[in-house]
Amino acid sequence: MKCLWAALCTAVVVAATCQAQESEAGTSSTNSGALAVVLGKTIGADQKHMALSLIFNTILDKFARDNKLSVDDSEIDAYLKGQHRRDMMTILVLEQRLKDLDRDVASPILSDEAKAKKGKERAQFEKLLKLSREATSLIEGKVEDTTKIRMVAAGRILKWKANQALYRQYGGRIIGPVQEPESFDGKRDYFKEQASAGSFKILDKSLESFFWNILTNETMYARLFIPDKDRENVINRPWWLNVEAASTNVPTGFAGVKEGEKQSEPKK
Secondary structure (H helix, E strand, C coil): CCCCHHHCCCCHHHHHHHHHHHHHHHHHHCCEEEEECCEEEEEHHHHHHHHHHHHHHHHHHHHHHHHHCCCCHHHHHHHHHHHHHHHHHHHHHHHHHHHHHHHHHHCCCCCCHHHHHHHHHHHHHHHHHHHHHHHHHHHHCCCCCCCCHHHHHHHHHHHHHHHHHHHHHHCCCCCCCCCCCEEEEHHHHHHHHHHHCEEEEECCHHHHHHHHHHCCCCHHHHHECCCCCHHHHHHHHCCCCCEEEEEECCCCCCCCCCCCCCCCCCCC
């Protein structure tokens, strides 16, 4: 199950950057020829929109294999149970948020413009609530085929194990928040090693620049670095067991009036 609040997670920072930068990289390269070679396989220009993802995933898969990382059924079951609890917490928070928005829209002191913004914001929260309820239906077994959901769960567990192993091997900083923490310095150093060893080579200069920017640009992750004192606890505890954190991953707003913003008085 995909995280509904990934906008606050590192994965989304990288994913959004990848998508935007892959498109931009494609405009600066030729329409023919190879963009990169990864473990002996060529990534062609026809794959430019997924090139960065292919490089990242292929090399991280190699790390998982080399370190004999695996996921068993009991771990998947525990993940799904923990994720279900998190989703139920999220649903409660979203339902309360919708009630608050309904109250705001009905307020006589809110301007028509602010009410319109609140209405758009409410629509976004309704979509999130719908997705969260669908996710709980999947985990509760209300669908016949659970193969896909278990495969996704296994992938997310393996990702956590890989980042944990990278941290243990290389040390350094962790980026978060608590959900799906990643080894920033560890991943950077590992990819540098793999590039030097010839495991991959990015042939397109623009793509290469974007790739290393994602791995080395500390400014992009400045607000996501976990405090030193919390690193061990964050990276070593399975994040899907942290039910309390689910409520903090719900966005506080979208297009609505900012928290604490002065509301317009009704026109007389």
